[in-house]
Amino acid sequence: MDFVDFPEMGRADLRALRIAIDTAFRGFTRAYGETLEQIFHPIQILLVFIENILIDSPWILVLAGLALMIWALSRSWKIVLGTIIALLLIGYFGMWEDTMRTIAMVAVCTLIAVAIGIPTGILMARFNRANQIIIPVLDMMQTMPSFVYLIPVVMIFGLGKVPGVIAVVIYAVPPIIRLTNLGIRQVPADVLEAAAAFGSSGGQTLKDVQLPLALPTIMAGVNQTIMMSLAMVVVASMIGVRGLGQPVLQAINNQYFTLGVMNGLAIVAIAIIFDRATQAYGKRLQKHLEAVHG
Amino acid sequence: MDETTEATHDIDIRNLYKIFGPNAAAHIDNVKAGMTKEELNAKHNHVLGLENINLTIPAGRIQVVMGLSGSGKSTLIRHINRLIDPTSGEVVFDKQDVVKMSPTELREFRRSKTAMVFQKFALFPHRTVLENTVYGLKIRGVSDKECQERARRWISRVGLEGFEDNYPNQLSGGMQQRVGLARALTNDPEILLMDEAFSALDPLIRTDMQSVLLGLQAELRKTIVFITHDLDEALRLGDKIAILRDGRIIQQGTGEQIVLRPADDYISSFVHDVKRGNVITVRTITRKGQRADTPITLPYDTLLEEAARAMTNAEVNRANVTGTDGTHLGMITLSKTVAEMIAPDTSDDDTADVMTA
Incomplete structure (x- = not known):
């Protein structure tokens, strides 16, 4: 037997296999593509709606609104001031509209990721079986190169916003699922026993004890999800998502150094703003742990 | 104080067994037939947590x-x-x-x-x-x-x-x-x-x-x-x-x-190390029927320590003891009281009214 060459499948067989799978998938796309697009259409409506609000309103109102939101989350003047300066600079260098598109995109992706992630995390914390099944799926979602799952997404939805959102959510949802699961599992057993001893139902324990105690951890998940959504902005621009990613892509293709750096820095600025704001919020949720009896 | 619910039902724990382990139910008959905790652990890797508990909680x-x-x-x-x-086993409260x-x-x-x-x-x-x-x-x-x-x-x-x-x-x-x-x-x-x-x-x-x-x-x-x-x-x-x-x-x-x-x-x-004077009452050392010439009279459920203090304060070494209805029951001596407080008294005192467990 020859151990130098791997005993691989015949070339013809491999080609036939590929063609068979590709044809089947193309068939599936033709048959159900339209239906799937219909199902996911509301995402497009929501995204366009938010984008329009951010772009069509007077910039000063948008700036004030964002500053107010950051204040509500962080209660820190420093972070709010940093936000205002960063956004003014972004506007001055002509990146206002692209930045608004990116913020809208990240907002929608985060919303969807939270809506999927928290219930999934709860499910995993509740049933070990679900945990066993979902963990490998999450591992795959986080390690599979995003270009690989862009292929079927683009085949079904074509180029545009919706496939962009789907690709970003696939990439950004695992941390919130994992951290929701972790947060609930970390609730001390004696506290759960106390809840049970007082006759709490499963739902009451979840709502009154497990979720509130897991919330700081869940917020860390939301923070990670936002960061990962922003990281995907450039990749998403390859399938037609407009925003700060597109000029970066253009800069790569044409070797426009300054254009690339400016838009890159704008992405970094937004990332830092959202990171600091959500972290400050997470910290505020843990107030009850801070004041320790001396 | 506002109204609260007074307890009116006993809790009856009957023949309660608890075996820890994945297959507890399979071993319960063996345990009831007399298998020991050690045997259960060694042979079946199950832990006997509670064995035939019978307790009425008033x-x-x-x-x-x-x-x-x-x-x-x-x-x-x-x-x-x-x-x-x-x-x-069962845990019965209010017939349930x-x-x-x-x-x-x-x-x-x-x-x-x-x-x-x-x-x-x-x-x-x-x-x-x-x-x-x-x-x-x-x-x-x-x-x-x-x-x-x-x-x-x-x-x-x-x-x-x-x-x-x-x-x-x-x-x-x-x-x-x-x-x-x-x-x-x-x-x-x-x-x-x-x-x-x-x-x-x-x-x-x-x-x-x-x-x-x-x-x-x-x-x-x-x-x-x-x-x-x-x-x-x-x-x-x-x-x-x-x-x-x-x-x-x-x-x-x-x-x-x-x-x-x-x-x-x-x-x-x-x-052994318990402060017996705080636990034992004078009824256990009362010489029934005897009467002492002393100003001190104590109810039968007085603790030894209190009795000793009462006698010492009054500078007497005997006290009369009354029963549940306040009638005369007998008398105690200071020395016997102190002796009983210090250590388990094994001396032969056939007049002492020792309660049975």
């Missing part, structure tokens, strides 16, 4: 269950509200077997009849003192207004007025356990389950909390099941004491019965 009294760690006392108390399911309750019935039973206080407090860290205290009522759907009224009453009753809006982390251990007690009492349960409730507190605070509990109990008359590993605590609190070892009850009775007649060497070694 309504409105404090039942102490005492034992060292690993004796099964925490397992036993968790069978009363079925936080742990038994392998076999807790073991056979459906999940809904069990939840209702836990909500309305029982409340629990934990060794490590187990307060909800994200809720303030007030929010912790209302928890039991809130999940029953009691209105906010009533929750708050009842909770505030108990918070002030346990001495935490002014701390309603603090988080548990901001309080000392003793204060946290007061919150635990207020949280339990706000539920107005008939049964109060206290799992080593004071064990995590330092000695002074512990004595303080025991006084708080005894003060409340004098008024409330709840059925209290109190778990402890501390004999002094058991003797101070318990109307009845059951001693648990290796999952079996090896003796039960009043504190006095246990101190006077320890069932085996194991219990003797425990009882």
Whole structure:
């Protein structure tokens, strides 16, 4: 037997296999593509709606609104001031509209990721079986190169916003699922026993004890999800998502150094703003742990 | 004080067995037929947690269950509200077997009849003192207004007025356990389950909390099941004491019965260091029918220490003892009183009226 060459499948067989799978998938796309697009259409409506609000309103109102939101989350003047300066600079260098598109995109992706992630995390914390099944799926979602799952997404939805959102959510949802699961599992057993001893139902324990105690951890998940959504902005621009990613892509293709750096820095600025704001919020949720009896 | 529910039903624990392990039910017949804990562990890798527990917990009294760690006392108390399911046996309260309750019935039973206080407090860290205290009522759907009224009453009753809006982390251990007690009492349960409730507190605070509990109990008359590993605590609190070892009850009775007649060497070694004068009453050393010429007259349930003090203060060495109805019962001597306080008296005194366990 020859151990130098791997005993691989015949070339013809491999080609036939590929063609068979590709044809089947193309068939599936033709048959159900339209239906799937219909199902996911509301995402497009929501995204366009938010984008329009951010772009069509007077910039000063948008700036004030964002500053107010950051204040509500962080209660820190420093972070709010940093936000205002960063956004003014972004506007001055002509990146206002692209930045608004990116913020809208990240907002929608985060919303969807939270809506999927928290219930999934709860499910995993509740049933070990679900945990066993979902963990490998999450591992795959986080390690599979995003270009690989862009292929079927683009085949079904074509180029545009919706496939962009789907690709970003696939990439950004695992941390919130994992951290929701972790947060609930970390609730001390004696506290759960106390809840049970007082006759709490499963739902009451979840709502009154497990979720509130897991919330700081869940917020860390939301923070990670936002960061990962922003990281995907450039990749998403390859399938037609407009925003700060597109000029970066253009800069790569044409070797426009300054254009690339400016838009890159704008992405970094937004990332830092959202990171600091959500972290400050997470910290505020843990107030009850801070004041320790001396 | 506003109205609270007095306990009116005993808790009857009958033939209770608990085996820990994945296949517990398969081994229950062997254990009932006499397989020992060691054999079960060696041959089948299952742990015998409780073995044939029979205990009647009287309504409105404090039942102490005492034992060292690993004796099964925490397992036993968790069978009363079925936080742990038994392998076999019954726990009857008000003609209902807790073991056979459906999940809904069990939840209702836990909500309305029982409340629990934990060794490590187990307060909800994200809720303030007030929010912790209302928890039991809130999940029953009691209105906010009533929750708050009842909770505030108990918070002030346990001495935490002014701390309603603090988080548990901001309080000392003793204060946290007061919150635990207020949280339990706000539920107005008939049964109060206290799992080593004071064990995590330092000695002074512990004595303080025991006084708080005894003060409340004098008024409330709840059925209290109190778990402890501390004999002094058991003797101070318990109307009845059951001693648990290796999952079996090896003796039960009043504190006095246990101190006077320890069932085996194991219990003797425990009882050895007890301040006997605080546990034993004069009835055990009364010479029946004899009368002394002395100004001191004591009721039969006077503790030896008090009797000795009364005689010493009056500078006499004899005292008359009266019975339940106040009639003359007999007399005691100071020397016998002191002797009985110091060590187990094995001298032959055929006139002493020793109670039988």
